Amino acid sequence: MESRVWGCVLFLFLAVFLCVSPAAAEGEVEKVLTLDHSNFSEVVSKHDFIVVEFYAPWCGHCKSLAPEYEKAASILSSNEPPIVLAKIDANDESNRELATEFQIQGFPTIKILRNGGKSIQEYKGPRDADGIVGYLKKQVGPASTEIKSVEDAGSLIDDNTIFIVGVFPEFSGEEFENFTALAEKLRSDYAFGHTLSSKFIPRGEAVSKPTLRLLKPFDELVVDFQDFQVDAMEKFIEESTVPIVTLWASDPSGHTYVSKFFNGGNDKAMLFVNLSTEHDAFQSIYKDVAASYKGKGISFLLGDIDAGQGALEYFGLKVEQAPLLIIQKDNGQKYLNPNIKPGQIGSWVKDYANGLVKPFIKSQPIPEVNDEPVKVAVTASLEDMVFNSGKNVLLEFYAPWCGHCQKLAPILEEVAISFEKDPDILIAKLDATANDVPKDTFDIRGFPTMYFRSATGNLLQYDGDRTKEDITEFIQKNRDKPADLTSPESQTTKSESVKEASTKDEL
Numbered sequence: 001m002e003s004r005v006w007g008c009v010l011f012l013f014l015a016v017f018l019c020v021s022p023a024a025a026e027g028e029v030e031k032v033l034t035l036d037h038s039n040f041s042e043v044v045s046k047h048d049f050i051v052v053e054f055y056a057p058w059c060g061h062c063k064s065l066a067p068e069y070e071k072a073a074s075i076l077s078s079n080e081p082p083i084v085l086a087k088i089d090a091n092d093e094s095n096r097e098l099a100t101e102f103q104i105q106g107f108p109t110i111k112i113l114r115n116g117g118k119s120i121q122e123y124k125g126p127r128d129a130d131g132i133v134g135y136l137k138k139q140v141g142p143a144s145t146e147i148k149s150v151e152d153a154g155s156l157i158d159d160n161t162i163f164i165v166g167v168f169p170e171f172s173g174e175e176f177e178n179f180t181a182l183a184e185k186l187r188s189d190y191a192f193g194h195t196l197s198s199k200f201i202p203r204g205e206a207v208s209k210p211t212l213r214l215l216k217p218f219d220e221l222v223v224d225f226q227d228f229q230v231d232a233m234e235k236f237i238e239e240s241t242v243p244i245v246t247l248w249a250s251d252p253s254g255h256t257y258v259s260k261f262f263n264g265g266n267d268k269a270m271l272f273v274n275l276s277t278e279h280d281a282f283q284s285i286y287k288d289v290a291a292s293y294k295g296k297g298i299s300f301l302l303g304d305i306d307a308g309q310g311a312l313e314y315f316g317l318k319v320e321q322a323p324l325l326i327i328q329k330d331n332g333q334k335y336l337n338p339n340i341k342p343g344q345i346g347s348w349v350k351d352y353a354n355g356l357v358k359p360f361i362k363s364q365p366i367p368e369v370n371d372e373p374v375k376v377a378v379t380a381s382l383e384d385m386v387f388n389s390g391k392n393v394l395l396e397f398y399a400p401w402c403g404h405c406q407k408l409a410p411i412l413e414e415v416a417i418s419f420e421k422d423p424d425i426l427i428a429k430l431d432a433t434a435n436d437v438p439k440d441t442f443d444i445r446g447f448p449t450m451y452f453r454s455a456t457g458n459l460l461q462y463d464g465d466r467t468k469e470d471i472t473e474f475i476q477k478n479r480d481k482p483a484d485l486t487s488p489e490s491q492t493t494k495s496e497s498v499k500e501a502s503t504k505d506e507l
């Protein structure tokens with residue numbers, strides 16, 4: 001569960017598929033329909049309700065889902081009405097277009113297609129067979145359930161989840177229609193009910209005019225809203241379902257909110273402490289600060305260092321730096337205050353909001369020994385090795401887990417060896433998962449990505465074949481000859497680019 005949440009988060013930050021590990025298991029008679037580009041539309045158009053899993057054969061989470069999904073398909077095939085579960089290999093070249101059309105960004109992604117595919121929703125339910133069955137049964141029924149008594153409310157509403165109720169004097173009129181449209185739209189995210197009397201609902205004041213009442217397990221516990229424009233209600237729900245402080249502990253019940261926190265558009269403040277010892281010292285102060293920034297573009301999370309260790313690793317930080325406050329901006333920039341005391345939180349966040357805090361840039365340490373043919377670059381040495389070295393540099397951005405990078409490694413090494421005697425050429429590599437890459441200079445969308453920077457500062461992305469011959473030819477073609485370097489014109493370019501690089505360093 002936890003790794004799932006964190007998988008999504010990392011995916012968001014890195015735009016990289018996280019799932020790994022091979023192998024496959026085949027069932028005998030599959031209840032899950034297999035679709036591909038040739039029959040997807042045809043099959044979908046025939047169904048009023050069909051569930052489609054977009055998977056990749058190499059994705060570990062997909063593999064653990066497969067038997068549960070199959071079991072659910074088998075149970076649901078005898079539901080009344082039957083519910084059809086299907087899957088499509090979104091990694092297969094011929095199905096990629098469909099994956100793009102459905103905006104698949106990670107695996108597995110499950111979509112609920114209604115009305116012959118005209119309405120599409122994301123599946124947000126559990127990933128075990130019983131959970132899938134329960135969630136999907138609710139999805140085929142009406143989007144909102146009528147609450148006719150206190151008992152009805154008791155069986156529908158539990159204290160740990162969000163529930164949205166529409167209170168109406170009668171089940172007609174524009175407000176009711178808008179509410180129904182809203183419930184239809186958001187039904188895969190929240191449970192909805194409607195009632196003629198607010199007195200059946202366990203929380204909140206009595207109301208007589210049409211009211212949207214949201215029950216939640218945190219903060220105010222109940223909030224009302226009386227503007228029945230669909231967009232306004234949606235915005236209200238979006239805002240009211242984010243806790244003032246999202247708690248990230250080992251208890252999985254909060255993980256929906258953790259996902260929501262990371263998926264939100266605000267700047268993200270994350271305080272990591274040892275919750276078992278320091279909960280009290282930080283909680284109320286942090287919550288007060290968070291409350292004072294409500295609606296001002298910063299969301300707040302309080303994370304246990306144990307639960308959030310993956311996050312710390314991701315940021316290249318250590319447990320010893322806790323209590324640690326990190327703010328991550330939408331553009332990826334990070335601001336850091338290690339070993340913070342409760343009393344410093346308010347003023348630091350204020351400084352941040354006023355633009356007075358400098359961003360933190362993650363870098364591996366500069367290696368003491370760097371004598372392999374392909375040199376190791378880190379963010380902290382980019383200036384010296386790449387921007388300021390006066391050399392022609394081929395720089396590879398890689399990820400340790402990336403297969404294409406591993407294939408490229410010996411080729412790059414051969415290239416580096418062939419240039420070893422040439423003092424003007426440098427071949428280097430940078431682990432882009434352990435170093436922050438200056439985004440305004442390098443556009444890294446996948447691994448490996450190679451850039452070439454000529455001695456005079458011409459920056460090119462390499463898009464040729466990953467062969468020794470092509471890479472070598474590219475370097476020879478684009479390098480500056482030693483003679484170029486002394487011409488007055490190129491001198492100017494050089495000093496300009498140096499200036500540019502040092503400005504970058506401050507940003």
Ligand SMILES: *[C@@H]1O[C@H](CO)[C@@H](O)[C@H](O)[C@H]1NC(C)=O
Binds near residue numbers: 033034035038039043
């Ligand atoms: C869709 O086409 C693929 C490839 O021909 C086939 O394996 C699959 O069974 C088809 N699915 C359905 C539901 O017809």
Ligand SMILES: *[C@@H]1O[C@H](CO)[C@@H](O)[C@H](O)[C@H]1NC(C)=O
Binds near residue numbers: 178227229231
């Ligand atoms: C119902 O929703 C539509 C579209 O958002 C809006 O124009 C209309 O004013 C709403 N009706 C009421 C009574 O709020």
Ligand SMILES: *[C@@H]1O[C@H](CO)[C@@H](O)[C@H](O)[C@H]1NC(C)=O
Binds near residue numbers: 275276277305306
């Ligand atoms: C958090 O505090 C508890 C209690 O003192 C301790 O046992 C645990 O090791 C601490 N966790 C970390 C990651 O330091």
